[in-house]
Amino acid sequence: MNPSVEKLYSIAQKPSRTVIGLMSGTSLDGLDIALCQINGSGNETGVELKNFKTIPYDSELKKRLKAISSVQQVSLKEVCLLHSKLAGLHAEFILSALEKWDIKPDQIDCIASHGQTIYHAPKIQHRQDDSPNTTLQIGDGDHIARKTGILTISDFRQKHTAAGGEGAPLAAPVDQMLFTHESENRILLNIGGIANFTYLPASSNPDKAPITTDTGPGNTLIDNAVQKYFDKDFDKNGRIARQGSVNKTALKALKTDPYFKKSFPKTTGPEVFNLEWMQQRLDKSKVGDIPSEDIVATLTRLSADTITESVKKVVSDSQNIIIYVSGGGFHNPVLMDWLNELLPDCHILSFAKIGFDPDAKEAVIFAILANELLAGEGFSINTDSNKKVNFGKISFPE
Numbered sequence: 001m002n003p004s005v006e007k008l009y010s011i012a013q014k015p016s017r018t019v020i021g022l023m024s025g026t027s028l029d030g031l032d033i034a035l036c037q038i039n040g041s042g043n044e045t046g047v048e049l050k051n052f053k054t055i056p057y058d059s060e061l062k063k064r065l066k067a068i069s070s071v072q073q074v075s076l077k078e079v080c081l082l083h084s085k086l087a088g089l090h091a092e093f094i095l096s097a098l099e100k101w102d103i104k105p106d107q108i109d110c111i112a113s114h115g116q117t118i119y120h121a122p123k124i125q126h127r128q129d130d131s132p133n134t135t136l137q138i139g140d141g142d143h144i145a146r147k148t149g150i151l152t153i154s155d156f157r158q159k160h161t162a163a164g165g166e167g168a169p170l171a172a173p174v175d176q177m178l179f180t181h182e183s184e185n186r187i188l189l190n191i192g193g194i195a196n197f198t199y200l201p202a203s204s205n206p207d208k209a210p211i212t213t214d215t216g217p218g219n220t221l222i223d224n225a226v227q228k229y230f231d232k233d234f235d236k237n238g239r240i241a242r243q244g245s246v247n248k249t250a251l252k253a254l255k256t257d258p259y260f261k262k263s264f265p266k267t268t269g270p271e272v273f274n275l276e277w278m279q280q281r282l283d284k285s286k287v288g289d290i291p292s293e294d295i296v297a298t299l300t301r302l303s304a305d306t307i308t309e310s311v312k313k314v315v316s317d318s319q320n321i322i323i324y325v326s327g328g329g330f331h332n333p334v335l336m337d338w339l340n341e342l343l344p345d346c347h348i349l350s351f352a353k354i355g356f357d358p359d360a361k362e363a364v365i366f367a368i369l370a371n372e373l374l375a376g377e378g379f380s381i382n383t384d385s386n387k388k389v390n391f392g393k394i395s396f397p398e
């Protein structure tokens with residue numbers, strides 16, 4: 001047997017694995033590194049977040065990634081260069097985190113790398129009948145494996161599209177496996193650049209795929225507006241939104257986008273929700289000039305309203321439901337206050353109440369997906385067949 005395959009086989013048989021989950025989301029702010037101890041697999045999985053760190057990207061890298069992300073035309077040379085460069089950088093970040101945590105690379109069983117989404121195009125977005133849902137992440141797994149010496153699993157989204165899904169949200173099957181509760185109706189809401197949730201009714205059938213969807217913009221429009229009008233990365237603690245007022249005409253104009261009416265599951269990205277999108281909608285509705293603070297307030301309200309409307313499509317007001325929130329949007333008090341106001345029947349709590357550091361959630365999700373590829377039996381998702389699927393591709397260091 002090839003020694004790499006033999007090692008893979010022994011890792012897959014271990015009762016407990018040490019897995020590093022990596023996530024670098026649509027906000028392009030940096031790399032989340034989650035060191036997880038994962039016991040077992042499937043419904044018997046137990047996960048402990050041992051260490052977590054976000055390493056920010058420098059402004060030069062952010063600029064280069066932004067130039068090739070979510071836009072229709074790019075330099076192919078730049079995409080090719082960044083595919084390997086970013087992987088090498090992620091490997092360096094992992095090695096520096098391990099050094100800081102006083103852990104040797106050979107103590108790690110595997111790395112689970114999401115990569116950087118540079119384009120996401122489900123059919124509802126690209127509208128070409130003869131092409132499937134499609135999505136593209138860069139940061140090649142072989143480069144990470146080679147540079148760290150650690151078995152690496154990457155490129156998780158392709159199997160989902162190959163099986164008829166949109167490539168996202170991938171959190172749903174893991175949310176269902178780990179967080180379904182026997183007596184509590186739960187929604188796990190993640191407010192990243194894009195907001196998404198998984199609905200987990202009490203004691204749901206684990207063999208049936210849960211309801212999940214992207215709801216639309218989370219922080220992406222707010223971030224873009226703050227970067228353009230205030231030269232800041234994001235609206236820290238919602239300070240700018242608080243200084244502005246919601247422009248009701250503008251809000252109404254933005255909410256007419258057909259995406260918000262589409263049925264679940266649906267996914268999206270900054271390819272759709274960006275400042276050009278906003279301007280076109282405002283121009284079409286003849287909304288005149290708006291003070292910049294009001295734009296930020298209106299975009300924050302847009303996220304709150306569209307998350308709320310999606311939640312209300314799956315739960316009735318009277319239903320006793322707890323929403324556990326993760327992602328950077330949880331740190332925006334204006335957004336959270338509005339969600340509390342708009343969903344008075346729901347209890348809205350931090351995901352930390354049932355899990356771990358909410359900022360680490362997505363990185364841990366990919367660690368669990370890798371663990372399932374190694375030792376699980378696959379997930380039931382709404383696919384082209386009833387057969388279970390696994391996600392990720394394996395890169396050996398050798």
Ligand SMILES: Nc1ncnc2c1ncn2[C@@H]1O[C@H](COP(=O)(O)OP(=O)(O)OP(=O)(O)O)[C@@H](O)[C@H]1O
Nearest residue numbers: 025026027192193194219234236237327328331332
């Ligand atoms: N203190 C804060 N106040 C307001 N907003 C904040 C704060 N901290 C983080 N955020 C928001 O959270 C964003 C980062 O969120 P997160 O890391 O969850 O996104 P992401 O993982 O890049 O996105 P996605 O999940 O869509 O891929 C920031 O860009 C910012 O908008």
Ligand SMILES: CC(=O)N[C@H]1[C@@H]2OC[C@@H](O2)[C@@H](O)[C@@H]1O[C@H](C)C(=O)O
Nearest residue numbers: 117120168169170171192194196362
């Ligand atoms: C294509 C892509 O990278 N999508 C991300 C993005 O960030 C949030 C939302 O849009 C979600 O659908 C997805 O990530 C999470 C981790 C998911 O797949 O569940």
